Amino acid sequence: MSKNIAIIGSGFLGLTLAQRLSDEGNSVTLYEAADRIGGLASAWSIGDVTWDRHYHVTLLSDSATRGIVEAIGLGDEFEWVETKTGFFTDGKLYSMSNSLEFLKFPPLGLIGKLRLGATIFYASKVRDWKALEKVSVDAWLTKYSGKKTFEKIWKPLLRAKLGDSYKKTSAAFIWATIQRMYAARNSGLKKEMFGYVRGGYSRVLKRFAEVLHENGVEIELSRRVTEVGRENERCFVLTGEGRREFDEVVVTCNPGIAAKIIPSLEEEEKERLSRIKYLGIVCASVLIRDSISEFYVTNITDESPFTGIIEMSALVDKEELGGNALVYLPKYVEKDDPLFSKTDDELEDLFLGELDKMFPQFKRETVEAFRVSRVKEVFPLPEIEYSTRVPGMKCSVDGVYLVNSSQITNGTLNVNETVLLAEKFLTGGFID
Numbered sequence: 001m002s003k004n005i006a007i008i009g010s011g012f013l014g015l016t017l018a019q020r021l022s023d024e025g026n027s028v029t030l031y032e033a034a035d036r037i038g039g040l041a042s043a044w045s046i047g048d049v050t051w052d053r054h055y056h057v058t059l060l061s062d063s064a065t066r067g068i069v070e071a072i073g074l075g076d077e078f079e080w081v082e083t084k085t086g087f088f089t090d091g092k093l094y095s096m097s098n099s100l101e102f103l104k105f106p107p108l109g110l111i112g113k114l115r116l117g118a119t120i121f122y123a124s125k126v127r128d129w130k131a132l133e134k135v136s137v138d139a140w141l142t143k144y145s146g147k148k149t150f151e152k153i154w155k156p157l158l159r160a161k162l163g164d165s166y167k168k169t170s171a172a173f174i175w176a177t178i179q180r181m182y183a184a185r186n187s188g189l190k191k192e193m194f195g196y197v198r199g200g201y202s203r204v205l206k207r208f209a210e211v212l213h214e215n216g217v218e219i220e221l222s223r224r225v226t227e228v229g230r231e232n233e234r235c236f237v238l239t240g241e242g243r244r245e246f247d248e249v250v251v252t253c254n255p256g257i258a259a260k261i262i263p264s265l266e267e268e269e270k271e272r273l274s275r276i277k278y279l280g281i282v283c284a285s286v287l288i289r290d291s292i293s294e295f296y297v298t299n300i301t302d303e304s305p306f307t308g309i310i311e312m313s314a315l316v317d318k319e320e321l322g323g324n325a326l327v328y329l330p331k332y333v334e335k336d337d338p339l340f341s342k343t344d345d346e347l348e349d350l351f352l353g354e355l356d357k358m359f360p361q362f363k364r365e366t367v368e369a370f371r372v373s374r375v376k377e378v379f380p381l382p383e384i385e386y387s388t389r390v391p392g393m394k395c396s397v398d399g400v401y402l403v404n405s406s407q408i409t410n411g412t413l414n415v416n417e418t419v420l421l422a423e424k425f426l427t428g429g430f431i432d
Contacts, residue, residue, distance in 0.1 A: 002026050003431065006237045006244070008225050008261075009252035011039025012415050013403060015208050016068055016422035017250055021431070022215035029246070030217055031237065033224040037209060040378065041415060043202035047287045047369030049321050051200045054283055054373060055310045055328040057296075058195040059180065062416035064423065069197060072211045074204060080195045081315050086295035088309075088358060089152075089302060093293065107301075112149045119144040123175050124182040129410045132171040133385050140171035156301035160308060161332050162279065165381050173382045176412045194296065194315055228400055229264045235399045248431055250401045254278060254377045255391060258402055266396045273391055276406045278377035282339045283330040284351050287369040291325040292359045305350050306331045324368055329355075335376035344372050379413035380406045393425055401430055 002025045007014045010032035022028045036042055044053045058065050058078065069075055084097040089107050096102055103113060122144060126132065132140065137158060142150045154174075158166035162173075197204050212219060220239075227238040234245045251258050255273035259265065265273075284306070291313060298309040306329040313325040329351050333339050342350070348370045355362045380386070387409040393401050403425045411417040 003247040004245075005029070005431070006031060006228075006235070006246040006249045007252065008228065008237070008249065009039065010034075010037040010219070011252065012041050012068075012418045013405070013422050014039075014250075014252045015205075015212070016419050017252070017403070017425070018212055018217050019068070019071065019208070019215070020422065020426050022212065022217050026431075028212075028215075028217045029237075029244070030212070030219045031223045031225050031239070032219070032221050035222050036205075037219065037221070038201065038205045040375065041201050041205070043200060043205065044371070044373075046285045046326075046371045047322070047324075049287060049324065049326070049369075050202050051285075051312070051316075051321065051326060052202070053285070054281070055312060055330070056196075056201060056415060057315065058197075058415070060193050060195070061180070062414075064419035065416040068419050069204060072204070072207050074197055074207055077198045077203075078195045079198055079317070080193050083194050083296035083315055084294055086293060086298035086309075088298055088300045088304075089156075091302065093298070093358070095295070096299075097295075107152060108149060112146060112152070115145045116149050116153060120178055123178040126175060129172050129175055130387065132175050133382075133387060135171045136384060137166060137169045137171045137174050141174065153301060157299060160300060160304075162381070163333055163337075165277075165279065165334065168381065168383050170382055170384045170386060172386070172410065173412070176382075176410060180412060180414075196316055198320065200316070200320070225261055228262045228397075230397050230399055235397075246399075248399050248401070250403055250425075250431075252403050254404055255380075255402075255406050256377070258404065262395070262397060262400060264397050269391065269396055272389065273402075275389065276391075277381045277383070278335065279332050279379060279381055280335045280337070280340070280376040281330055281332050281373070281378045282337075282342075282347070283328060283373045283375075284347060285369075285371045285373070286327045286329060286352070286355075286367060287321070288325045288327060288362075289323075289366040289368060290361075290363075292327060292355065292362050305354055332378070340374055340376065344370070347372050380408075382409075393428065393430060401425070 004027045005021055006029045007017050008031050010030050018028045018030045042053050043050055087094045087096045141154045162169055223239045225239055228249050235249045236243050236245050255276045259270045259273040296314040300308050310328040390407055390409055391402055393403055395402050405413055408417045
């Protein structure tokens with residue numbers, strides 16, 4: 001029997017749910033507080049270019065992402081490129097794109113390289129990720145890679161991604177990262193092949209909206225939901241435009257927001273939701289006339305104001321970017337970090353000043369545009385025994401369900417994991 005269902009949030013999680021549920025004949029209304037769909041995957045303009053607000057890539061092994069893109073009719077629009085990886089350490093830039101370059105990597109001795117390689121290989125073979133949840137990531141990496149390799153390689157990378165919160169993070173975090181990369185190499189070609197849809201997520205989201213409209217999905221943009229609940233055997237959604245009733249409501253907001261907009265949750269549920277800690281991001285997009293390197297990703301082990309360097313134009317055809325290079329400079333921080341209070345001009349001076357130091361060939365006058373995205377809650381911090389604290393999808397309010405990124409317990413946050421989470425909910429028998 002078809003139902004009238006509301007979905008709160010239009011990230012890829014909400015979009016996938018809307019598409020699948022409407023395909024099954026349900027009447028779906030999608031609420032989004034922003035003026036556009038996509039959430040973290042949304043696109044924006046930088047200079048004369050429209051591209052993704054944050055950096056995204058599809059791996060050959062990302063079958064869920066590829067499946068949903070194919071479902072909306074863009075499966076043939078993927079471009080696949082063999083990319084290279086760089087490491088900036090001790091003031092120098094090194095290529096680390098194949099086994100030979102790894103063996104020549106100067107900052108580590110032979111024993112350190114062997115232990116580092118063995119750690120990565122061992123992690124790729126581990127299947128019991130829950131056992132790794134009981135061990136801190138620094139203790140686990142130090143045990144297998146050695147203290148020197150941990151201090152030289154692993155610790156700077158962990159701090160770049162997690163800040164000082166890495167000390168509270170479980171080894172399951174690094175396991176999930178390694179598993180995804182290994183799966184990509186084992187999915188056909190033994191190369192680092194990354195993909196994107198021609199036109200970027202702007203094109204994907206435009207087509208997604210068209211498909212949803214064709215399915216009769218009502219998309220309510222700029223509609224901030226202030227309350228979700230249940231009265232008189234019906235669920236309701238309250239916004240500034242008024243109250244509407246539904247058979248079921250699926251809330252895809254982060255846990256802290258969910259706890260606020262569903263006041264009738266039991267206190268224990270609210271407390272559980274509020275305890276989940278998220279990290280945020282300050283991410284600069286820089287449009288430059290010239291490339292700064294040949295690497296798609298440059299990992300940084302030296303002190304730096306940003307996490308790493310992602311040169312999207314090492315993956316994406318520059319014709320899609322107006323002939324320019326597009327570089328992302330992300331920094332993952334806690335939501336009260338002072339970086340959030342810096343102005344765009346301050347961040348531009350700080351970030352471009354660092355590029356000046358790292359790349360002698362970089363010239364500020366070649367910068368066409370600089371824009372900053374700030375999001376205070378991006379992904380949950382995978383602390384020790386994290387999965388034991390994750391909220392369930394069915395809550396104490398009948399007909400209201402919680403489906404959000406905190407429930408990704410054995411993977412890292414990316415579009416593929418988000419789509420898989422939607423499919424897990426849909427196959428779980430929650431909505432008949």
